Structure formats: structure tokens, C-alpha cells
Amino acid sequence: LAKTTQPISMDSYEGQEVNITCSHNNIATNDYITWYQQFPSQGPRFIIQGYKTKVTNEVASLFIPADRKSSTLSLPRVSLSDTAVYYCLVGDVGNYQLIWGAGTKLIIKP
Amino acid sequence: SAVISQKPSRDICQRGTSLTIQCQVDSQVTMMFWYRQQPGQSLTLIATANQGSEATYESGFVIDKFPISRPNLTFSTLTVSNMSPEDSSIYLCSVVPHGGFGAFFGQGTRLTVV
Numbered sequence: 600l601a602k603t604t605q606p607i608s609m610d611s612y613e614g615q616e617v618n619i620t621c622s623h624n625n626i627a628t629n630d631y632i633t634w635y636q637q638f639p640s641q642g643p644r645f646i647i648q649g650y651k652t653k654v655t656n657e658v659a660s661l662f663i664p665a666d667r668k669s670s671t672l673s674l675p676r677v678s679l680s681d682t683a684v685y686y687c688l689v690g691d692v693g694n695y696q697l698i699w700g701a702g703t704k705l706i707i708k709p
Numbered sequence: 710s711a712v713i714s715q716k717p718s719r720d721i722c723q724r725g726t727s728l729t730i731q732c733q734v735d736s737q738v739t740m741m742f743w744y745r746q747q748p749g750q751s752l753t754l755i756a757t758a759n760q761g762s763e764a765t766y767e768s769g770f771v772i773d774k775f776p777i778s779r780p781n782l783t784f785s786t787l788t789v790s791n792m793s794p795e796d797s798s799i800y801l802c803s804v805v806p807h808g809g810f811g812a813f814f815g816q817g818t819r820l821t822v823v
Contacts, residue, residue: 642814
């Protein structure tokens, strides 16, 4: 199971674009990259998943370079409500016994 | 997606007692998992709940302490047995829907052992 490395914390301001990068040097061929968001006293919430290149949905974009050794979650025009912990996970889509790292605590300021 | 109902949402229990946490999903799911998350920490997988057979436990977790049932594809229980204050944590149920990508989580059960 591939391990991931993320910044422990980040600060930004409302209206800005926030990019959180995750390193996963030992990613395997079958592994997908998945990002979750967690608010205090709630379970994690699935944000986005990708295998390569770029994936976009209504809340975020995920950029994955060709070597797949890293990925970047992009949150456009953040608001105060985006303050949360963001987790990057890597694993086979058919195997969810994933290793959860410490995540990135994102604080959005007014 | 899947809607997960986890009960109870919180409880305060005496040491030495046991608590059973229920996880109900609104649709049949491929996989169900139980996690533990201590305050301010990341998630730790306890076990995979297997339908119709014994759960698969991760290193450091044993069936006698955390018995798990999964009688069908939409329901599972986790029991925290013979509790001690060290068991105080948030317990989370997680599911992977059929053919879906990504796991979905319940709201969690906040357990305090006194």
C-alpha cells in the first residue's frame, strides 16, 4: 500500500484558489488517487478520485502528472466553509484497506 | 452514493462495559469497514466487515475486543468490549457502493469511557 505525504497545514483567504499537493512516490500501477474532506465531528466526505491527467467535478479539480508520483487537489475560490482537513489516499479501487495519513489542515481566513 | 445511518451518535460508558454500534446503509454495498479516529488524529482501519463470514482485522485489533457482525449487504455492527478509557474515540462506519468509486462514511459514534 502506497504511503502519502502532504503538508500538515495551509492557510489561505476567501476567494483564492487553493492547491494542496500530495506525494506518493511508491504508487502502484493499479492505484487510484482519492481525496477526502473532513469537518470536525463528521465522517470524511469523498471529494474526487483520479488515475491520471486531470479530473474535474463541481467542487474541485485533481491534477496528476504523467509519472503519477504526486497529485494536486485544486479548490477554486475557497470560502470559510472550506476550512477542514483534507486527506489524500492512494490504493487499488477494488481494495479500500487504505492507509490514512495525517491530512492537511486547511484554514480559510476572511 | 450511499446514505449511512450510524447509531448511536455518541455515548458515555462505564469502564468494563460493552457498546454496540450500528451501521445501516440505504443500498446494498460491496464493502463495509470500521475505523477508529482519536481526537485530532487520522483514521485507523479496525476491520473489514465481511457479509456472512468473520471480519478481517487489521494488526493491533482482535475479534474478542471488537466483534463485528454483517448479516446482510446493508447492515453491520461493531461492539467495543470490556471498555477502558483508552477506547474513547470516534468510531466510523465506511462503505463502498456496488460499482462505485470512493468510500462513504457515516457521521461517526463519539465514545467516551469513564
